[in-house]
Amino acid sequence: MEIKIQKTATPAEKPDSSTLGFGKVFTDHMFIMDYTAGEGWHDARIVPFGKVEIHPASTVLHYGSEIFEGLKAYRKADGSVQMFRPIENIRRMNRSAERMCLPQIPEDLALEVLTKFIEFEQEWTPSAEGTSLYIRPFMFGNDESLGVHSVKNATFMIITSPVGSYYKEGINPVKIMIETNDVRAVRGGTGEAKCGGNYAASNRAGDRAEKLGYSQVLWLDGVERKYIEEVGAMNVMFKIGGEIVTPMLAGSILPGITRKSIIELLKSEGYAVSERLISIDELAEALENGTLEEAWGCGTAAVVSPIGELCYKDNKYVINEGKIGEVTQHLYDTLTGIQWGKVEDTFGWTYKIN
Ligand SMILES: *Cc1c(COP(=O)(O)O)cnc(C)c1O
Numbered sequence: 233m234e235i236k237i238q239k240t241a242t243p244a245e246k247p248d249s250s251t252l253g254f255g256k257v258f259t260d261h262m263f264i265m266d267y268t269a270g271e272g273w274h275d276a277r278i279v280p281f282g283k284v285e286i287h288p289a290s291t292v293l294h295y296g297s298e299i300f301e302g303l304k305a306y307r308k309a310d311g312s313v314q315m316f317r318p319i320e321n322i323r324r325m326n327r328s329a330e331r332m333c334l335p336q337i338p339e340d341l342a343l344e345v346l347t348k349f350i351e352f353e354q355e356w357t358p359s360a361e362g363t364s365l366y367i368r369p370f371m372f373g374n375d376e377s378l379g380v381h382s383v384k385n386a387t388f389m390i391i392t393s394p395v396g397s398y399y400k401e402g403i404n405p406v407k408i409m410i411e412t413n414d415v416r417a418v419r420g421g422t423g424e425a426k427c428g429g430n431y432a433a434s435n436r437a438g439d440r441a442e443k444l445g446y447s448q449v450l451w452l453d454g455v456e457r458k459y460i461e462e463v464g465a466m467n468v469m470f471k472i473g474g475e476i477v478t479p480m481l482a483g484s485i486l487p488g489i490t491r492k493s494i495i496e497l498l499k500s501e502g503y504a505v506s507e508r509l510i511s512i513d514e515l516a517e518a519l520e521n522g523t524l525e526e527a528w529g530c531g532t533a534a535v536v537s538p539i540g541e542l543c544y545k546d547n548k549y550v551i552n553e554g555k556i557g558e559v560t561q562h563l564y565d566t567l568t569g570i571q572w573g574k575v576e577d578t579f580g581w582t583y584k585i586n
Contacts, residue, residue, distance in 0.1 A: 233276050233341060235263075235348055240280035249360035252396030254533065255368075259356040259392045263349040266374075267335045269384040276345055278352055281391070287376040291383050297373030298428040299328040302532050303489075304395075305350050305365040305585065307357045308573035313585040315367075316571050318346060320489045325369065328425040333382030334371050342369075349390050351585050362397025362568075366533075398534045403556050403564065405540025406529075408463055409446040410512065411437045412545060415454035416461065416484075423461075423484035430486075431465070438464065446543065448529070452512060454484065460510045466529035466537060467491035470510065471559055473523040480507040490530040493581065494563055500579075503559075512544065519549040526557030535571075536564045 240260045247257050258281050265276040291297050301321045305313050322342040329336055350367065357365040369390045373383035414437040417423020422430055434449075441449045448464030460479050462468050467488040469478040476498055481487050498505050518524035519542065527539035540554035556564075569575025570582060 235345065236277040238279045246356065247394060249358045249363050252358065252363055252394055254395050255366060255393045257394055259353045261353055263345060263390040265345065265388045267386040273337060273341065278349060286374060289376050289378050291373030291375045294378060295380065296429045297332050297334055297383060298370065299325060299332055299334060299426055300368060300370035300428065301325045301426060303367050304532060305357050305367060306571045307359045313354045313357045314573065315583045317489055317581045318583050319343060324426060324487065328427060329371060331422060331425040332427055334373060335386050337388060346390065347585060353392050354585055356392060356394050358394045364395055366393045366395040403538060405538040405554055405556055406447040407445065407541040408448050408450050408539050409441040409444065410542060410544040411449040411451055412457065416451040418454035419483035424486060426486060458511050460512065460515065461485050463529040466531035468529050470524060471526040471557065472518045476503055476505045477510055478507055479510055488531055490532055490535060493567060494530055497566060516544065524551055526560050527551050528560045535567050536560050
């Protein structure tokens with residue numbers, strides 16, 4: 233597909249790598265493409281970064297039809313730029329779109345526009361240790377009518393943001409509160425779709441936990457409130473008595489690409505990994521008898537985030553003396569090593585831009 237390019241007349245200064253946070257600074261341009269039923273995707277364009285105008289009755293503003301993705305471009309020591317498993321993000325976006333009645337983007341078209349846009353903005357990929365270019369593709373329903381039905385018009389965009397190192401002061405294990413009131417998702421709902429609505433509904437519990445000094449909540453299943461689901465916006469894994477366990481994907485959990493990569497990596501190294509139900513009782517027992525060796529969250533932003541303390545109904549449990557565990561550290565080193573091109577990628581996960 234032809235991509236029309238309108239360059240900004242006022243290019244911005246690249247930010248100083250040491251001041252980068254997360255998602256606060258955006259690059260000079262953005263990608264936009266529109267969908268119309270019967271016509272398909274059209275008008276692919278790269279335009280100066282700026283506000284978008286939408287109709288006040290636009291579907292997304294009223295009925296929340298929005299999905300998104302999150303991945304990164306990494307600058308290697310030789311100056312080249314690469315992404316990590318972008319095809320997985322594209323496939324997941326199409327699965328999210330199917331759930332939310334938004335249009336599919338053919339995989340090769342999505343990969344083409346993503347690659348071309350990142351190539352166009354590649355100078356914005358920072359090079360300091362641990363920094364990267366965060367890529368946020370998203371799609372929203374954009375009918376100009378209040379009728380409730382699956383949409384006939386949609387917009388797909390990509391914005392990019394240079395982001396700082398997630399762990400500026402070294403990896404510090406976080407404190408997590410197990411949420412016993414709100415639920416994030418139920419099977420048959422939208423938990424396995426990466427959609428904005430899941431986040432809107434999660435904020436209340438997250439805010440409450442933060443006020444109590446915890447950095448995230450750990451969600452339990454929405455039906456029995458008994459089985460572990462995920463932690464904040466990350467998947468969760470435990471090492472219990474030598475076995476690595478993580479909740480299986482049964483419809484309410486977001487299928488993380490970091491999660492998938494960790495499972496593939498650990499299996500290739502001979503670790504016992506199971507995807508199964510993990511009850512809060514099993515976890516509490518393992519915490520009490522000391523067989524819970526490590527716990528960590530995993531996702532694109534942090535890669536792995538060790539859990540040093542879990543709070544369940546006012547009981548506080550410290551894990552691995554509040555220190556990062558051996559497997560957690562190994563996963564962090566290996567995955568970030570592959571992403572920044574310091575460790576050989578024997579899996580074929582990296583995707584070169586230039
Ligand atoms: C994006 C996301 C994850 C992590 O997925 P990655 O592909 O590993 O970044 C986990 N849980 C939720 C709710 C998410 O939105």
